[in-house]
Amino acid sequence: MAATPVTPSEIPVLDLGPFLAWEEGALERTAAELRHICETIGFLYIANHGVPRALVDATFAEAARFHAQPVEAKLAVKVDAQMQGYLPMRGSTTRTFDPKADNKPNENEAFFVKREGMPGIANRWPEDLPGFRETTLRYYTALEFLARRMLPLYARALGLPANYFDAKCDEPLSSLRLSHYPPVAAYAENEFGIAPHTDSTFITLLAQNEIPGLQIRRQDGSWMDAPVIEDTFIVNTGDVLNRWTNGRFLSTPHRAFNTSARPRYAIPYFFHPNAETLIDCLPGCEVAGEAPRFPAMTMAEYMAWFRGRNYAHLRKDLPAAAQ
Numbered sequence: 457m458a459a460t461p462v463t464p465s466e467i468p469v470l471d472l473g474p475f476l477a478w479e480e481g482a483l484e485r486t487a488a489e490l491r492h493i494c495e496t497i498g499f500l501y502i503a504n505h506g507v508p509r510a511l512v513d514a515t516f517a518e519a520a521r522f523h524a525q526p527v528e529a530k531l532a533v534k535v536d537a538q539m540q541g542y543l544p545m546r547g548s549t550t551r552t553f554d555p556k557a558d559n560k561p562n563e564n565e566a567f568f569v570k571r572e573g574m575p576g577i578a579n580r581w582p583e584d585l586p587g588f589r590e591t592t593l594r595y596y597t598a599l600e601f602l603a604r605r606m607l608p609l610y611a612r613a614l615g616l617p618a619n620y621f622d623a624k625c626d627e628p629l630s631s632l633r634l635s636h637y638p639p640v641a642a643y644a645e646n647e648f649g650i651a652p653h654t655d656s657t658f659i660t661l662l663a664q665n666e667i668p669g670l671q672i673r674r675q676d677g678s679w680m681d682a683p684v685i686e687d688t689f690i691v692n693t694g695d696v697l698n699r700w701t702n703g704r705f706l707s708t709p710h711r712a713f714n715t716s717a718r719p720r721y722a723i724p725y726f727f728h729p730n731a732e733t734l735i736d737c738l739p740g741c742e743v744a745g746e747a748p749r750f751p752a753m754t755m756a757e758y759m760a761w762f763r764g765r766n767y768a769h770l771r772k773d774l775p776a777a778a779q
């Protein structure tokens with residue numbers, strides 16, 4: 457997959473240490489940096505984020521363990537209408553980003569974990585993997601904590617009160633995805649590990665992968681390899697924050713593949729607001745004399761539309777307003 461070399465400054469590293477340690481002035485300083493990044497790139501690395509390396513490694517190991525099971529065991533927890541469970545190999549085709557691209561199904565399989573205790577949501581757990589549930593939920597909880605801890609940065613980056621997003625995201629409709637990309641020596645045309653797409657999220661937190669394969673689209677349309685920077689997470693702004701900010705914060709397309717000789721795993725955490733949170737133009741993001749660019753809808757409505765486009769088992773007619 458062709459990419460042009462990345463320069464170190466192209467994807468900035470944001471040091472969260474001072475902010476997380478409650479240092480004086482750190483909220484405003486870090487939020488100002490974040491604003492610039494979200495308005496110009498939409499992707500960043502975060503360092504000193506507080507998530508233990510051992511927990512990240514253990515979660516990668518659980519992803520490998522899950523996918524190493526016989527396919528019958530995985531199909532026993534096949535993905536349901538709420539997107540919990542196992543999504544089989546080539547079970548998704550990316551259609552939201554460029555419906556004309558005629559993409560082939562994505563060369564990956566995945567397992568989705570949701571927040572425990574949410575109404576109408578019951579995680580589907582494999583029977584013969586002791587410890588899998590505990591580790592993946594511990595990781596889910598750590599990442600939810602980090603994402604919520606970062607909300608004041610996003611609020612201040614937008615000139616809003618620091619607690620603006622807190623109550624709108626305190627029961628987040630989030631998910632953890634454990635993806636497996638088998639090695640593919642040569643991808644066919646319009647075939648990818650995961651095709652170019654933007655995420656549906658407020659933000660996505662993606663742990664560093666020992667096998668590279670993620671590419672990010674620059675504003676000029678060219679692609680760059682995302683460099684591996686030890687002990688950081690990649691954070692990208694997703695479509696929900698893009699819509700909420702009336703397009704001001706970018707939701708940047710990205711894609712991934714695996715041309716290495718080994719299986720590649722990825723463990724993105726997709727952070728969303730609460731199901732009933734209304735995503736309409738935020739105060740201060742209006743453009744004078746213009747209507748908001750996106751129709752207002754709740755997080756749950758938006759999610760239903762997004763999933764219906766991308767996952768064969770959920771496709772159906774959804775609100776035209778979202779398209």
Ligand SMILES: O=C(O)CCC(=O)C(=O)O
Binds near residue numbers: 665670712
């Ligand atoms: O595999 C990766 O590195 C990125 C995966 C991704 O973008 C996604 O699952 O939305």
Ligand SMILES: [Fe+2]
Binds near residue numbers: 710
């Ligand atoms: Fe993504």
